[in-house]
Amino acid sequence: MAEARYSDDQLTAGRRLFSAPASFRLGVAKLEQLPPLKGTEVAFAGRSNVGKSSLINALTGVKGLARASNTPGRTRELNFFDVDGRITLVDMPGYGYAKAPKAEVKQWQDVLKGYLRGRPGLTRVFVLIDARHGVKSEDKEMFDMLDETAVAYQLVLTKTDKIKPKELAEVTAQTQALIKTRAAALPSFFATSSETLGGMDELRAEIAGLIR
Ligand code: GTP
Ligand code: MG
Numbered sequence: 604m605a606e607a608r609y610s611d612d613q614l615t616a617g618r619r620l621f622s623a624p625a626s627f628r629l630g631v632a633k634l635e636q637l638p639p640l641k642g643t644e645v646a647f648a649g650r651s652n653v654g655k656s657s658l659i660n661a662l663t664g665v666k667g668l669a670r671a672s673n674t675p676g677r678t679r680e681l682n683f684f685d686v687d688g689r690i691t692l693v694d695m696p697g698y699g700y701a702k703a704p705k706a707e708v709k710q711w712q713d714v715l716k717g718y719l720r721g722r723p724g725l726t727r728v729f730v731l732i733d734a735r736h737g738v739k740s741e742d743k744e745m746f747d748m749l750d751e752t753a754v755a756y757q758l759v760l761t762k763t764d765k766i767k768p769k770e771l772a773e774v775t776a777q778t779q780a781l782i783k784t785r786a787a788a789l790p791s792f793f794a795t796s797s798e799t800l801g802g803m804d805e806l807r808a809e810i811a812g813l814i815r
Contacts, residue, residue, distance in 0.1 A: 606775075606791065606792065606793065606794055606802075606805075607757075607791035607792065607793055607805055607809060608791075608805075609804075609805055609808040609809075613808040613811070613812060614804050614805070614807075614808045616808065616811040616812070617804055617805075617806075617807030617808035617809070617810065617811040617812075618804060618807060619811075620686065620687060620689065620690065620807065620810070620811040620814075621662055621663055621664065621686065621807045621810075621811075622664070623686060623687030623689075624686075624687065625663035625664075625665050625668060625684055625685065625686045625687075625692075626668075626684065626685050627668065627682065627683075627684055627685075628641070628683040628684060628685050628691070629682075629683050630680035630681070630682045630683070631680055631681040631682075631683065631714070631718075632679075632680045632681075632710075632711070632714065633714065634714060634717045634718065634721075637681075637718065637722070638683060640691070640724040641685060641688065641691050642685075642686075642687075642688060642689040642690050642691055642814070643689065643690050643691070643726050643810075643813050643814050643815065644690075644691040644693060644722070644724055644725050644726055645690065645691070645692060645693070645725075645726055645727045645728070645729065645810055645813065646692075646693035646695060646718075646719070646722075646725060646727075646728045646729070647659065647692065647693065647694055647695060647728075647729050647731060647759075648695050648698075648715070648719070648728055648729070648730050648731065648745060648756075649697060649698075649730055649731030649732065649733075649742075649759075649761075650697050650698055650699035650700070650731075650733070650739065650741055650742065651675035651676050651677075651696075651697030651698065651699050651700050651702075652673075652674075652675040652677075652697060652700075652733075653697065653731040653732065653733045653761055653762075654671075654731060654733070654761035654762055654797055655669075655678065655694055655695065655697065655731055656669035656670055656671040656672075656677065656678055656694050657669075657671040657761075657797040658731065658759070658761065658795065658797050658806075659684060659692050659694050660797065661795075661797035661800055661803055662692070662803060662806060662807060662810075663684070663686060663692075668684060669682060669684065669694045674702055675697060675699075675700055675702050676696070676697065676702045676703040676708070678694055678695065678696050678697065679696050679703070679707070679711050680696065680711070680714075681693055681694070681695055681696075681714060681715070681718055682694040682695075689814055690810060690813075690814065693718075695715055695718075696711040696712070696714075696715055698712060698715070698741050698744075698745065699739070699741045716748065719748060719749065719752065719754060720748070720752050725754060726755070726813050727755050727756065727757060727810075727813055728749060728754055728755070728756040728757075729756070729757055729758075729759045729793075729806075730742065730745060730746070730749070730756050730757070730758050730759070731758075731759045731760075731761050732758055732759070732760050732761065732774075732778060733760075733761055733762055734760040734761060734762055734763045734765070734766050734770075734771060734774050734794065735762060735765055735766055735770075735774075737774045737777050737778065738777065738778055738781050743781075746782070746785055746788065749787050749788075750785055750786045750787045750788075752787075753786070753787050754787060755787055755789060756787055756788055756789070757788070757789040757791070757792060757793070757809070758778060758782060758788070758792040758793070759792065759793045759795055759802075759806065760774065760775070760778065760792065760793065760794045760795060761795055761796070761797070762796060762797075762798075763794050763795060763796045763799075763801060763802070764796040764798045764799050764801070771794060775792075775794065778792065779792070793805055793806050793809070
């Protein structure tokens with residue numbers, strides 16, 4: 604129950620994987636449009652503005668690969684990215700407080716849920732939590748859904764550059780206590796910053812380790 608730890612070999616494998624070319628595959632607004640699996644598929648979920656798109660850019664080292672914005676509700680489709688033909692990263696619309704028309708938000712939430720409930724071959728969902736705010740009620744709803752559908756998920760604290768070490772320790776303790784009893788949650792987590800790239804090599808190592 605702690606921050607995930609890796610050997611030098613694992614860290615090297617992660618760095619190597621993500622030094623390969625990464626590219627946008629497609630955006631999906633309807634479940635019927637889901638593409639066939641390509642390599643190991645992992646998805647990034649979290650409240651609007653938590654930093655999902657920024658994390659994908661930081662992982663791949665490609666600025667602007669996924670579109671990030673200060674306005675919550677930037678990502679409105681499931682966006683599929685390819686890394687070296689071996690990994691598919693799925694950037695998802697946020698939940699919680701997107702600044703967009705209600706009907707539109709509902710439509711993309713339905714796609715998001717449909718995808719998470721019924722994607723055979725989805726290997727892992729990373730649920731991002733803003734380190735400044737900790738776990739919110741909408742996050743718990745997401746945990747409920749993932750526990751029900753038995754999709755393995757792991758938490759990623761984001762924007763750790765914005766808080767002090769003492770605050771990080773507090774949010775870490777709170778988060779760990781909350782996921783302890785969760786059926787499908789992995790006990791280890793990541794503390795990251797897309798600004799300083801803190802925690803990025805560890806997350807890369809984890810993802811590289813998921814390749815079969
Ligand atoms: P939606 O697509 O709207 O759900 O948002 P998102 O989760 O994809 O968030 P996005 O990556 O667009 O980032 C939201 C804002 O937070 C942007 O202004 C980013 O620059 C900022 N941000 C993201 N990650 C970090 C981080 O690690 N540190 C800091 N300081 N800012 C960050
Ligand atoms: Mg986004």
